[in-house]
Amino acid sequence: MGSHEVARRWADALDGVVAPTLTRSRIEDLLTGLAEELLAALRGSAEPVTARTAAAALVAANYRDEAAVGRTVPIICRDMVTALCPDRDDPEFERLRERAITVAAEFAAGFTAALRTTALAEQEATLTAALAAAEEARAQRQLSEARFAAIFADASVGIGTVDVTTGKVLDVNAAMAEMLGVPTDLILGRSVAEVLGAENIGRAYAQFEQLRAGTIDRFRIETDHARPDGDRTIIDLSMTAVRDATGRARFLVGVCVDITERKALADQLWHDARHDHLTGLANRVLFFERLAGSTPPIGLCYLDLDGFKEINDKFGHTVGDRVLRAVADRLRAATEPDGLAARLGGDEFIVLLPRCIDTEQLVSMSGRLLAALTEPITVTGRAISVGASAGTALVTRHPEAIDDLMHTVDAAMYRDKSTRHRPRTRRRQHQP
Structure with a gap:
């Protein structure tokens, strides 16, 4: 192909x-x-x-x-x-x-x-067009107001204007009203504090007040907005003071973009990039991120499955994949909430135990992991026994470079890997 x-x-x-x-x-x-x-x-x-x-x-x-x-x-x-x-x-x-x-x-x-x-380029273009139209209104009011009205009404992003003196809303477009979950007629003429409600008065509102006071000219912020219907919306808000020729602020204009779905997608992509697609366990990326962020002493328990190739050869890769998922579920249950179980690849797994007290706690964890795999795994009516080999390491000193830590861990893991079914702990200190 x-x-x-x-x-x-x-x-x-x-x-x-x-x-x-x-x-x-x-x-x-x-x-x-x-x-x-x-x-x-x-x-x-x-x-x-x-x-x-x-x-x-x-x-x-x-x-x-x-x-x-x-x-x-x-x-x-x-x-x-x-x-x-x-x-x-x-x-x-x-x-x-x-x-x-x-x-x-x-x-x-x-x-x-x-x-x-x-999306940001489109948002900036909309804000620039709105500000340009507002500035043009000073010299060619009738023509520019018609242009601004068209941009204002038809924009897919939310746009609103606020009186700088009273803090009351002068106008909003349909997109803004939909984003806030409040009808337009219940927004106009009310203060921003009344429109938002007590639950949403926070960091964005504090910057809005600074904008009104003239201590800042503009701000941009992502804020979590609770709608009256109970839904929550994540909003990317940009707000600017529009000034006249003398520099006096005439009104405030805000542009909002609903980024709820985009944030959810970003969170999902972050999760997918850091979790094994087959088992749902943490993958190498997330494992080493957590390892780098952990404070010693750190317990590590390496496991690989015995005879897994024979399972694939005898029953096929589909059954082998189901066995790996079952193993992952058991390791996750045996590890949580104390540690993080990860799949390094193939039939190799590793468990990170942050704030590991001593070797006894690490050996206890290793025993729990092996015990979790003693019962056969049932796949399509077959009872399949899966053995495992375990090796452990206790890292008591965090190196300055993550590459050095990875080398220390790999060396300890592969040294202990040769010990079959007899968990054994080595106390490792990174040597500069």
């Missing part, structure tokens, strides 16, 4: 997500070029960060719905991996799949960044 076939499947997956600005043939041409870049990243001939450029290209082609990410990730992790290595039993297949996860995470991060850049 070449890059063109991958691009065709990619185009099929994206069909219906949005109304793109390109024809089907031009979409396939675009995706063929992007697929070649992503395949190069999977091979290792290009850096995974290349995926960010591919994501930005999709956003530029008007693919701005979060579904574009959800439909692209399987193309990267399944179709592109299969295109490069059709044989799942080939040792190269697992390496490609692990690299595909990293490439997919970079794609998701790039998609979020490109969406935010595009």
Whole structure:
């Protein structure tokens, strides 16, 4: 399967997500070029960060719905991996799949960044147009007011004006009223404090008061707004004082963008980039982030499954994947709430135990993990026994560089890995 076939499947997956600005043939041409870049990243001939450029290209082609990410990730992790290595039993297949996860995470991060850049550019353009129209009103009032009214009424972002002296709302457009969850006629003529309500008086309102007092000229902030109907909206608010020729503030203009869905997408992408797609456990990225942020002493327990290859060979990879998910569920239950269980790849798992008191606590954790795997796992009516080997390490001194800490942990883990079914703890101190 070449890059063109991958691009065709990619185009099929994206069909219906949005109304793109390109024809089907031009979409396939675009995706063929992007697929070649992503395949190069999977091979290792290009850096995974290349995926960010591919994501930005999709956003530029008007693919701005979060579904574009959800439909692209399987193309990267399944179709592109299969295109490069059709044989799942080939040792190269697992390496490609692990690299595909990293490439997919970079794609998701790039998609979020490109969406935010595009949205902010549109927001700034709207605010600039509104301010330009307001300034033009001083010299050509009748014409400019008509232009401002058109921008004000039809804008997809929320726009409102406030009297700088009284703090009362002069006007709002329909988008602003919808965002706040309050009808327009219940907003006009009321103070901003009354419109927002006591629950929403906070940091944004404090900056609004500074703007009225003249101590600042503008501000921009993200704020969590509780609507009267019980829903919560995350709003990106920009507010500016509009001044006359003498420098006196005439009124305040605010522009709001509802970023609730965008924030939810960003949170989901953050989660997906830091969790194993098969088991839902933390992946290497999140594990090493938590490791770097932990304060010694830190307990680490490494496990790998005994005979897992034989399970794949005998029952197939589908059963093997279900076994891995069951193992992950048991490790998670045995670890929480004290520690973090992560899948490093294949049949290798590791548990981080922050604020580990001593070796006894670490050995106890290791015993709990092994005990959790003693009962057979039932898959499609079969009782499958899974053994495990465990090694432990206690890191008592945090190194200055995370790379040094990773080296210390890897050395201890692989040294203890040779101890089968007999948890043993080594007290490790990072040596500068």
